[in-house]
Amino acid sequence: MQNEIGPVMGWYPMPTTLVGTVLENGKANFLPFAQVGVMDHGHFSIRMDQRHKLDNAAIEKNGVVSVGLVNQEILKAVDDCGLVRAGKNVDKSDVFPYHFDELEKAPVVENAPVCMTCKMEQVVRVDIFYNFVLKPVHTCVQEENLDERGKIGYEKGKPVLFEFQSAQCLSMGKVLAPCWNYGRITINK
Secondary structure (H helix, E strand, O other): OOOOOOOOOOOOOEEOEEEEEEOOOOOEEEEEEOOEEEEEOOEEEEEEEOOOHHHHHHHHHHOEEEEEEOEHHHHHHHHHHHOOOOOOOOOOOOOOOEEOOOOOOOOEEOOOOEEEEEEEEEEEEEOOEEEEEEEEEEEEEOHHHEOOOOOEOHHHHOEEEEEOOOOEEEEOOOOOOOOOOOOOOOOOO
């Protein structure tokens, strides 16, 4: 039996991500995030609160951003960027090793299991949130997180999931079954 618990957003857990920008002072800045959504096969969105004025302004001005998945190995540093190192007067450019591709203001976090550099296609403001519609331009994956076909092996990279209701970080579980085949029922008559 299901219980009605009210109008609760039930789409959590979500991947914990790390947003990378370059601020007006020319320094890389990193912000942990867990409000992401796939829009189609070539676009996704990140939703950022208006309190993140520096990052929002940097994304709008530069038109580019990086978004990386977080695993347990970098989780403490990511959390540090959101709590201890929060604020406009704190330099976060030394927290992660990074480089730039041709999207020069989207720092690629080298120790993230997966990091995408993206162009901003659109920003939609809803209430106190900036919803940035992004198109990935480059996706960088640590070699040990690739599967035998050269695709992202998420079970290898072990992305961290964020659960909003209990404010906890969860680990991604094991592979349960292949999609588009597992539920197939064949009846021979």
